[in-house]
Amino acid sequence: MKYKWFEKIERSANVRGLINWFTLATGFLYGEFDDRLDLRSALQKVLKKPVPKHINFWFCFGGFTFLLFVINIITGILLLMYYRPTIDQAYDSIVHITNNVPFGWLVRGFHHWAANIMVITVLIHMLRIYFHGAYKHPRDMNWVVGVCLFLLVLSFGFTGYLLPWNQVSFWATTIGAEIPSTFPVAGPYITYFLKGGDSVGQLALTRFFAFHVVILPWITVGLLSLHFLMVRRLGISGPL
Numbered sequence: 421m422k423y424k425w426f427e428k429i430e431r432s433a434n435v436r437g438l439i440n441w442f443t444l445a446t447g448f449l450y451g452e453f454d455d456r457l458d459l460r461s462a463l464q465k466v467l468k469k470p471v472p473k474h475i476n477f478w479f480c481f482g483g484f485t486f487l488l489f490v491i492n493i494i495t496g497i498l499l500l501m502y503y504r505p506t507i508d509q510a511y512d513s514i515v516h517i518t519n520n521v522p523f524g525w526l527v528r529g530f531h532h533w534a535a536n537i538m539v540i541t542v543l544i545h546m547l548r549i550y551f552h553g554a555y556k557h558p559r560d561m562n563w564v565v566g567v568c569l570f571l572l573v574l575s576f577g578f579t580g581y582l583l584p585w586n587q588v589s590f591w592a593t594t595i596g597a598e599i600p601s602t603f604p605v606a607g608p609y610i611t612y613f614l615k616g617g618d619s620v621g622q623l624a625l626t627r628f629f630a631f632h633v634v635i636l637p638w639i640t641v642g643l644l645s646l647h648f649l650m651v652r653r654l655g656i657s658g659p660l
């Protein structure tokens with residue numbers, strides 16, 4: 421009898437062993453915590469929410485985007501174990517991660533692709549909201565929070581691009597940082613702030629690194645909490 425690929429994996433003794441072990445371990449931990457803190461009723465209150473009938477595939481893109489964000493947080497923390505944010509060492513540390521660190525190529529690949537796919541999923545999420553009219557009152561405030569989240573997703577891409585410190589990242593950032601210089605009044609100051617001087621150098625790398633790994637992630641976590649709180653408070657929008 422022919423099995424589908426996921427049935428094959430499920431039937432492999434190793435994977436079954438791993439799943440059994442994981443179920444036992446989490447079951448044991450859950451039991452111990454539940455015994456003391458009565459987690460069951462607290463969790464049921466938060467998680468037991470019937471999904472309305474009109475929910476379909478297109479409503480999943482916010483969730484996909486969130487999953488990709490979590491993948492990027494985990495792989496980003498792993499990359500941080502080896503990445504060195506100085507203009508002398510950044511490029512070499514990326515080459516080291518890709519060629520020598522065990523599974524470094526895989527972690528870097530996941531980080532890269534999750535970041536790129538996230539831009540696509542967030543755009544589809546926005547289109548879904550637009551075509552369902554879910555941006556209208558009373559969800560208009562959540563749309564505004566969403567626009568800020570969209571800008572954050574793009575900023576992650578822009579700041580992360582410089583970090584490998586290769587020719588493409590240097591010149592792309594040089595061009596990107598010059599764009600605001602045409603804005604009236606504040607423009608030249610924004611460009612100077614981004615570059616940290618007359619050209620992209622160590623200060624720019626330090627600033628982009630700080631934005632990429634500390635400032636943007638924490639702002640995103642704050643705004644995502646607001647976003648999800650509003651979705652829970654208002655409920656998902658109705659059918660067309």
Ligand code: HEM
Pocket residue numbers: 478479480481482483485486489542545546548549554555559562563564565566567569570573644647651655656657658
């Ligand atoms: C990091 C980016 C984002 C994540 C992780 C995220 C996640 C989510 C999730 C999980 C939902 C629940 C329903 C669904 O998935 O359709 C949702 C709803 C919503 N999102 Fe987002 N979102 C993001 C960005 C955006 C953007 C860019 C916009 C618009 C500019 C937006 C506007 C909304 C609105 C208005 C709702 C309520 C929809 C409804 O009630 O039908 N979100 N978001």
